[in-house]
Amino acid sequence: MCVLCGELVLNVHWTDQKAHDLEYGAAGGGEVQRNRRRDRIRRVQYANNILSFYGLNLADWNGSKYILSDKKGNQKIVGDLGEMWPEAQKACGRGLDPLDPALLEYLRAQDEHVHVHHDHE
Amino acid sequence: MSTTTTNKLPVDIITGFLGSGKTTLLGNILKEGGFEDASVIINEYGLAGLDHRLIRRINERTTLLAGGCVCCNRREDLILELNDMLNACQSGELSLDRVIVETTGLANPAPMLFSILTHPALMHHYFIETVVVCLDCVNGEAHIRDNQESVKQIAAADKVIITKTDIGTPEMADNLRVSVARINPTAVILEAADGIAPRSIFTPAPVSGLPWRQTPAPQAKPGKPEHTSGVRNIAIQFDEPLDWLAFGIWLSMLLHKHGEKMLRVKGIVDVGEKGPIAINGVQHIIHPPTHLDDWRGYETRNSQIVFIMRDIEPERIMDSLMAFQRLIGAHPEIQEINMNPLA
Numbered sequence: 066m067c068v069l070c071g072e073l074v075l076n077v078h079w080t081d082q083k084a085h086d087l088e089y090g091a092a093g094g095g096e097v098q099r100n101r102r103r104d105r106i107r108r109v110q111y112a113n114n115i116l117s118f119y120g121l122n123l124a125d126w127n128g129s130k131y132i133l134s135d136k137k138g139n140q141k142i143v144g145d146l147g148e149m150w151p152e153a154q155k156a157c158g159r160g161l162d163p164l165d166p167a168l169l170e171y172l173r174a175q176d177e178h179v180h181v182h183h184d185h186e
Numbered sequence: 187m188s189t190t191t192t193n194k195l196p197v198d199i200i201t202g203f204l205g206s207g208k209t210t211l212l213g214n215i216l217k218e219g220g221f222e223d224a225s226v227i228i229n230e231y232g233l234a235g236l237d238h239r240l241i242r243r244i245n246e247r248t249t250l251l252a253g254g255c256v257c258c259n260r261r262e263d264l265i266l267e268l269n270d271m272l273n274a275c276q277s278g279e280l281s282l283d284r285v286i287v288e289t290t291g292l293a294n295p296a297p298m299l300f301s302i303l304t305h306p307a308l309m310h311h312y313f314i315e316t317v318v319v320c321l322d323c324v325n326g327e328a329h330i331r332d333n334q335e336s337v338k339q340i341a342a343a344d345k346v347i348i349t350k351t352d353i354g355t356p357e358m359a360d361n362l363r364v365s366v367a368r369i370n371p372t373a374v375i376l377e378a379a380d381g382i383a384p385r386s387i388f389t390p391a392p393v394s395g396l397p398w399r400q401t402p403a404p405q406a407k408p409g410k411p412e413h414t415s416g417v418r419n420i421a422i423q424f425d426e427p428l429d430w431l432a433f434g435i436w437l438s439m440l441l442h443k444h445g446e447k448m449l450r451v452k453g454i455v456d457v458g459e460k461g462p463i464a465i466n467g468v469q470h471i472i473h474p475p476t477h478l479d480d481w482r483g484y485e486t487r488n489s490q491i492v493f494i495m496r497d498i499e500p501e502r503i504m505d506s507l508m509a510f511q512r513l514i515g516a517h518p519e520i521q522e523i524n525m526n527p528l529a
Contacts, residue, residue, distance in 0.1 A: 076306060079472040080434035083463070086477065108431045111513050115435070146435060150442035163439045164502045169509035176512045 078145035102128055112149070118171045119157040123149070194313040197268075197285045198388045199298055201339055202320030203329050204291035207349035210381035211320060212288055218385050223283040227267055229290040259297040260305075268308055285312065286388070292335050295342040296469045303471055314473060318387055319343040323354030323377075326362045330369070337417055340366055341449035341494045342468045345374045345387055352379040368524045369417060372452045372492050417449070419524045420500035422507065424489040424516040427458030432513040437465075437472075440506070445470030447498050453491030454484070465491070490521065500525070 077085045084104065087097050105125050112123045116133075124132045126142065133149060134140045135156045143149045153161055162168065202208045209228075215221070264287065274280035287298065295317050302308050319339045321329070326348065329336040340346060346366050351359050363375050376383060433455065441448060451467040461478035481487050493503055500523050507518040 076304065076309070077474070078438075079475055080431075080438055082474045083430065083477060104431055108435065111429075111432045111435050114513060115439070146438040150439060154442075160443050161439060162443045163436055163506050163510070164444070164498070166505075169506060172509045172512075179512065 076147075078147040080146045112146075114172065114175060115161070115163075115168070116153065118168050119153065119159075119161060121153055121156055194311055195282060195285060196315035196388075197287060197302060197312045198316050198318065199287045199289065199295055199314065200318045200320065201289040201293055201295055202291065202347075202349075203322070203325075203333070203336060205325070206291070206320040206322045206329075207378070207381055208288060208320040211347065211349060211378055211383050212286065214382050215385050215387070220385060221284070221286075223281045224286055225271055225280070225282055225284070226286045226288065227264070228288040229293065259300065261297050261301040264298055265301050265305055265308065268302070268312060272307070272311055284315075284388075294335060294338050296338075296471060299342075299468055299473075300471045303473060316344045316388055317342055317468075318345045318347060319373075320347045320349050320378075321362060321366065323348050323350045323359050323362060327358075327365060330365055337369060338449060340369045340373065341417070343370060343373045345376060346370070347383055347387060348375065348377045349381065350379075351377045369419070370450065370494055371419060371421060371522065371524070372450070416497040417494065418496075418498070418500050419450075419492060419494040420503055421490060421492045421521040421523075422504065422518045423491075423521045424456070424514075424518055426516040427456045428489055429513065429515040430455065430457040430463065432510070432515065436506070436510050436514060437467075440503075441467065441470055441472070444495070444498060447496045448493065449496055450494040451491065453489065454478075455489045455491065456487055462487075462489070489516070 084101050087101075105128060109123050109125050109131065116123055120136050122134050124134070126132045130142050130144055131149060132140055133143055133152055133156065139156065141152045141156065143152050150161060200208050200212055212226070216224070216226070268285065271280065271282060271285065275282040289295070289298070299314055299317075302312050302314060319342075321336075321340070330340070348359050348362050348366075359377060366373060366375055376387060437451070441451075446469060448467070448469060451465065451472070454462040454464050456462050459477075461480045462484070464476040464478060466473045493500070495503075500520075504518060504520060507514070511517050
């Protein structure tokens with residue numbers, strides 16, 4: 066049972082194992098929850114660096130799920146990254162490939178943008 | 187140790203081609219003692235026959251999941267048997283401390299891992315301790331050359347046992363060692379003469395899992411005919427800590443798209459915490475990552491990850507990691523590449 070949303074979680078995706086272990090481990094309290102929340106926000110940011118190339122966007126939903134949306138306003142709720150990639154593929158009609166040279170070029174261009182931005186500061 | 191393996195029963199998978207001596211090996215190990223509470227699940231009766239209190243025979247029954255690839259099949263037979271054992275164990279009818287699964291010669295270990303690691307009940311009660319692959323010293327080279335399944339088994343292996351070294355020559359065994367190491371640099375390679383191997387073959391390999399550093403880098407064998415299997419591997423090192431969240435996004439994306447071709451991902455990841463995270467994956471399936479308490483047993487604190495793949499150029503993995511490095515937070519470096527291990 067998920068302590069936050071009361072939903073029955075049968076499967077822990079491997080990318081959530083660490084958070085899961087901490088939450089069900091001995092230590093805990095507010096610190097664990099705050100870290101968990103922070104990690105989710107960071108994960109969403111990172112994912113959007115990639116998803117924006119495909120015209121998609123991810124948002125945290127109540128700290129328990131994620132909402133994946135496209136530019137037409139279609140939305141899909143996903144529980145973890147294991148569910149997210151297949152839904153993203155459906156939403157944009159093609160496979161999301163981390164080896165695709167066009168995506169890699171897009172990421173490098175983002176990096177340059179970040180560098181330029183820093184130079185101006 | 188993390189909570190991922192505590193209170194769970196170890197499952198050891200022993201596989202290898204028909205005639206590779208896996209039944210003989212298993213029979214001898216069981217005789218050694220210390221396996222009184224182990225249950226053995228076998229797929230076929232070999233010539234050797236096993237004499238053990240708890241042998242259960244199952245017939246391979248695979249359910250292809252909708253949209254599933256070859257590795258994401260459910261082995262219903264295995265699930266049923268493991269569930270039965272669990273029930274018997276919990277009702278006190280059976281005392282059980284380990285399950286050993288001996289597969290058919292052609293079995294791909296991936297569906298078995300998938301069945302256990304994703305089953306809503308089994309995943310909480312069992313963990314995969316080791317995948318052991320037997321390879322016959324005399325015919326091993328031919329199996330590797332002619333059979334994709336043999337290569338897949340070796341790629342998925344934690345340990346490779348070269349059997350029948352009493353029949354083959356030391357040179358054959360040495361050549362086979364080189365071939366195995368070039369397919370799977372993470373595998374621990376052991377030899378078993380007369381079907382005798384130490385029972386320690388079932389103890390988990392060190393989680394660093396990168397024993398290729400202890401053995402000299404395998405050299406290409408001269409005079410062998412060129413032959414492209416498309417199997418390659420690359421070992422990548424990161425000296426700065428990785429951002430685990432970003433790395434998780436990258437790896438889950440890679441496995442979603444190319445899981446069928448990614449025969450193995452194994453390594454340790456420095457995430458800037460007290461200890462590293464050990465990752466281990468076969469095709470689409472990643473074992474629950476193990477969070478180690480400290481860096482004891484490691485010479486240097488860094489991340490080292492081995493990728494074994496089919497029909498993907500290792501440079502593409504490297505290019506991708508380079509482009510993702512701002513997100514991941516560390517710069518990748520190539521430690522070793524085996525472009526054509528079967529040549």
